[in-house]
Amino acid sequence: MKQGSSLRNRRGMSPVIATIILSAAVITIGGAVWSYAQGASTVIATGYVNDTLTIMREVTERFTVEHVSNDTARTPLYVWVYNYGDVDITIDVYANVTSSGMYSTDTNNPLKIEAGGFAKATITISAVSGDKVAIKVHSRRQNNAYYTYYIP
């Protein structure tokens, strides 16, 4: 009677162990999946937010050509650019002179203008009096501002 009772008790151990093992497996795999999901969602969310902010800066960028002048030698062309937006900008300035072609500022050393500030870009050109200069200010976020200037 005693032996039978002991056997009957041992017979119940397997389902318990199986349940524990299964639960442990579920918790381990579930924890790993949970951890991966959290990491992946953080990466995805961070990437999405960064992309959104990048696009936001692109669409909120505002700048204009405020003033253009040149000296009597007509070789340097001065272009004042006003950043009236809320984000800092990095720009290159291009000048297309009717008599001599295209010139630009040093693209390896672009001009940086903080929000609300203005700066002068200098382009070395070759021009004669009466030349029409088509000026294009191109930001590194792919926005443009245009201006037409006639060499006095």
Added chain:
Amino acid sequence: MRTTRTTYLRRRRGVSTILGTLIFIGILFTAVIPMFLVMKQADNIYTQNVHEMEISDQDRAREDIKSYVYPLNATSNDIYVKVANTGVLPVEIVRVWINDINYSQTTLVASQDTQVIGPITITPQNGSNIVTLTTKRGNCFGPTTETLYYDFNDGYWFTPSLGIHIIVINVQGKYKIWVHNSTCPLPWNVNGQILAYDTDTNALDHGEIECTQLIDALPNGLPHDYTVVVQKKVGNDYKNVRGTPVPVVVVWPGGSPVISVIVDGRGT
């Protein structure tokens, strides 16, 4: 006994399923939903910024100022810039460009208000001296009157066109605007326009009326007295708008070449 064991096993059979479900719900609430909330928040910030920029662009397009440049006297290097804000928004002047030199400013001009910037001491160029204004919203405005001309040999400024600029704050109505001087009977100069508006339509709500009456240049900088009369049609008659006739004295050099007169036609 069999019944007891079966019940015991049945009770344990769903533990993994429950754990799995809990983990799934945990992932849902701690990873997926926060991710979507953050994305949604980013979208909201983006939309809000785009909307703000649209409003900013509209405000920029609605800016409207008129500027008049004049020297202190015929030989002075000090010049003044009179700015009349004819728009509906306040305008902040951040820079005055005189030829190729800029002068930083922080002059705020309220709607329908006038401010004088200066004196600004300059080195006049022989011939035309170009003055432009830059506003904080990124607009550049040139002078309303002619460019200032300087004769380098004689050291004199040329006289620009003189005028009286009249603004009538109006909702709707029909007006006659007269400018005359004290020595000539009314109407001395009917070129101050007769403006006709259809009183049966609401299309002119909040539409200000503007006109500029050019007047003759005066020798020796003598002041001349003028009177501006603004009349509004009430019934079959024209009645003076409250505050008019307005006496106007034009002095140039030493004063603005253009005088702004602002009257309110709404209460007549």
